[in-house]
Amino acid sequence: xxxxxxxxxxxxxxxLGCHQTEKNNSVSNDSETAKIRLMDLKGQPIRLENYKxxxxxxxxxxxxCKPCIEEMPSIEKAQVMMNDKEIVFLLASSESVEEIKSFSxxxxxxxxxxxxxxxESLNIQALPTTFxxxxxxxxxxxxMGSRNWGESENINLIKKIIQQHx
Numbered sequence: 001x002x003x004x005x006x007x008x009x010x011x012x013x014x015x016l017g018c019h020q021t022e023k024n025n026s027v028s029n030d031s032e033t034a035k036i037r038l039m040d041l042k043g044q045p046i047r048l049e050n051y052k053x054x055x056x057x058x059x060x061x062x063x064x065c066k067p068c069i070e071e072m073p074s075i076e077k078a079q080v081m082m083n084d085k086e087i088v089f090l091l092a093s094s095e096s097v098e099e100i101k102s103f104s105x106x107x108x109x110x111x112x113x114x115x116x117x118x119x120e121s122l123n124i125q126a127l128p129t130t131f132x133x134x135x136x137x138x139x140x141x142x143x144m145g146s147r148n149w150g151e152s153e154n155i156n157l158i159k160k161i162i163q164q165h166x
Contacts, residue, residue, distance in 0.1 A: 037117035077150030094119040
């Protein structure tokens with residue numbers, strides 16, 4: 001019975017939460033970044049304040065989210081294109097560490113996968129969702145839905161955030 005209930009909740013979340021909208025929400029808020037609780041896949045906490053001085057790109061995703069998976073090649077392309085910049089790309093899922101590890105083994109992406117400990121408290125209403133945090137630690141970009149991060153328009157968006165703080 002518990003298994004059926006979990007499966008029903010997962011399917012409902014998939015139907016309601018995983019969609020492809022492109023809604024740009026530019027924000028300036030560091031209280032949101034203080035709420036983010038991440039762990040590496042070995043169970044060690046990741047403190048965003050350790051990335052001060054760097055731009056942090058966090059993509060919130062799930063293994064069952066088709067738009068999330070479809071977006072990943074473009075995130076990888078952006079990561080490669082930005083490898084000479086002071087930027088960190090993190091892919092955060094609230095699924096179990098085992099599920100994230102299994103996904104990473106079965107997909108050939110060079111991402112830093114992390115476990116999101118508190119997705120509910122971040123008010124993430126759809127997957128994928130992307131946050132970009134500037135070098136001062138402020139959330140300056142938040143968007144629900146997928147995007148082609150490898151397109152020049154989106155690369156320029158990231159570069160603009162980086163350059164505003166160089």
